Amino acid sequence: MAAITTLHPKTIEIVQSTVPILEKHGEQITKRFYELMFSNHPELLNVFNHANQKQGRQQRALAAAVYAAARYIDRLDAILPVVRQIGHKHRSLGIQPEQYPIVGKHLLLAIKEVLGDAATDEVIAAWAEAYEAIAAVFIQVEQELYEEAAAKPGGWRGFRRFIVAKKGKESDVITSFYLRPEDGGTISDFLPGQYVSVKLSIPGETYTHIRQYSLSDAPGKGYYRISVKREGATAEKPAGIVSNYLHDHIQEGDVLEVSAPAGDFTLDLTKETPVVLISGGVGITPLLSMASTLAIRQPHRQTTFLQAALNGRVQAFNQELRALAENPAFSYYVCYEFPSDEDRKHPHFRKEGRIDLEWMQTVIPSKDADFYFCGPVPFMKTVYRALKQWGVPEQHIHYEFFGPAGDLTKD
Numbered sequence: 001m002a003a004i005t006t007l008h009p010k011t012i013e014i015v016q017s018t019v020p021i022l023e024k025h026g027e028q029i030t031k032r033f034y035e036l037m038f039s040n041h042p043e044l045l046n047v048f049n050h051a052n053q054k055q056g057r058q059q060r061a062l063a064a065a066v067y068a069a070a071r072y073i074d075r076l077d078a079i080l081p082v083v084r085q086i087g088h089k090h091r092s093l094g095i096q097p098e099q100y101p102i103v104g105k106h107l108l109l110a111i112k113e114v115l116g117d118a119a120t121d122e123v124i125a126a127w128a129e130a131y132e133a134i135a136a137v138f139i140q141v142e143q144e145l146y147e148e149a150a151a152k153p154g155g156w157r158g159f160r161r162f163i164v165a166k167k168g169k170e171s172d173v174i175t176s177f178y179l180r181p182e183d184g185g186t187i188s189d190f191l192p193g194q195y196v197s198v199k200l201s202i203p204g205e206t207y208t209h210i211r212q213y214s215l216s217d218a219p220g221k222g223y224y225r226i227s228v229k230r231e232g233a234t235a236e237k238p239a240g241i242v243s244n245y246l247h248d249h250i251q252e253g254d255v256l257e258v259s260a261p262a263g264d265f266t267l268d269l270t271k272e273t274p275v276v277l278i279s280g281g282v283g284i285t286p287l288l289s290m291a292s293t294l295a296i297r298q299p300h301r302q303t304t305f306l307q308a309a310l311n312g313r314v315q316a317f318n319q320e321l322r323a324l325a326e327n328p329a330f331s332y333y334v335c336y337e338f339p340s341d342e343d344r345k346h347p348h349f350r351k352e353g354r355i356d357l358e359w360m361q362t363v364i365p366s367k368d369a370d371f372y373f374c375g376p377v378p379f380m381k382t383v384y385r386a387l388k389q390w391g392v393p394e395q396h397i398h399y400e401f402f403g404p405a406g407d408l409t410k411d
């Protein structure tokens with residue numbers, strides 16, 4: 001476990017008393033931070049997701065993480081679960097200890113610039129010290145994760161070349177890629193719910209792109225399967241560069257660079273408690289891996305799977321879930337927001353519209369269960385609030401954000 005540096009009480013006092021001021025300017029500071037850092041270190045654009053930058057999600061996530069760490073600066077062990085979650089992502093991206101001082105330097109420059117006179121030398125020195133302590137915790141946790149991933153049978157560091165052994169359509173918008181290592185070696189096991197990072201050099205793009213995709217099949221099959229939604233352009237964001245490239249240009253026989261599996265949104269297979277898996281759209285991928293693993297490892301464990309999709313055309317893995325539902329311990333219910341006449345004939349179709357607590361209570365046998373969910377952020381907010389309202393304790397609520405973490409308690 002990470003050894004945590006003890007800071008001077010004065011430093012702690014200055015940092016904690018300035019958190020609210022920095023928070024007020026939070027996104028302005030992190031936006032400026034990224035601008036400054038990328039102009040001095042454009043090579044870091046190979047690592048950071050440019051789309052999340054443009055939408056401001058990365059800025060919000062970084063601001064939230066830094067200020068949370070600063071609030072707990074006198075007891076950093078309280079934020080270790082968050083550090084581990086971010087550490088998994090960093091490990092899959094290949095973040096290195098030497099990148100932390102670069103981030104620190106530019107973060108302080110941005111704080112100085114945005115706060116102006118309020119950023120006295122004393123304040124900046126306290127933040128520099130605090131940042132170093134926070135970075136030390138991240139670096140140590142990440143080193144442990146690198147070692148763990150490399151030490152596993154079939155494990156590796158960094159990226160490994162995988163051949164697309166099979167490409168298959170799962171719905172109008174989702175396509176699966178079955179990946180086998182080019183070197184013909186073994187691949188490490190993973191926990192259902194984990195993801196891999198995929199690194200791509202796309203013709204015409206200056207920098208490489210890295211994206212995380214959940215593994216959608218059970219472990220132990222000799223391949224990794226990712227299932228990618230084609231991200232079309234919307235009012236909020238342009239079409240996804242990577243997802244469209246994968247759909248349109250990556251074919252069977254092509255090579256992708258892939259990280260070892262990572263992530264802490266995982267199903268606890270040592271427990272026997274009932275499990276409820278709730279998916280929205282492409283958020284089904286980690287949950288299907290959990291359901292498929294349960295079928296192999298704990299077929300007797302009571303499992304309820306709620307699948308929300310806009311309609312049958314964009315609904316993925318219908319056949320796989322119907323096959324799983326042949327097990328009497330596995331109940332499967334489908335919720336379509338806009339069902340077609342054909343969709344209404346689906347044997348597991350139970351609800352039209354959006355998922356809500358009232359319906360959840362009619363199909364989920366008991367709130368005494370472990371709940372896992374994943375889907376678009378508005379969907380996750382709905383599910384999270386419903387579970388809280390129902391009285392499900394926080395430790396039984398598990399969820400995963402695709403991309404930078406957000407806050408489900410805020411609108």
Ligand SMILES: NC(=O)C1=CN([C@@H]2O[C@H](COP(=O)(O)OP(=O)(O)OC[C@H]3O[C@@H](n4cnc5c(N)ncnc54)[C@H](O)[C@@H]3O)[C@@H](O)[C@H]2O)C=CC1
Nearest residue numbers: 280281282283308309310337354375376378379382401402
């Ligand atoms: N965990 C995450 O951060 C995830 C993010 N996404 C992203 O979200 C976007 C949309 O994903 P799609 O698969 O196209 O989703 P979608 O637009 O097909 O919707 C999936 C389901 O969520 C439901 N839904 C949407 N808003 C809801 C709300 N407020 N309350 C209850 N249910 C709601 C819809 O009715 C539908 O059944 C994509 O950009 C995707 O990458 C998707 C899945 C997981």
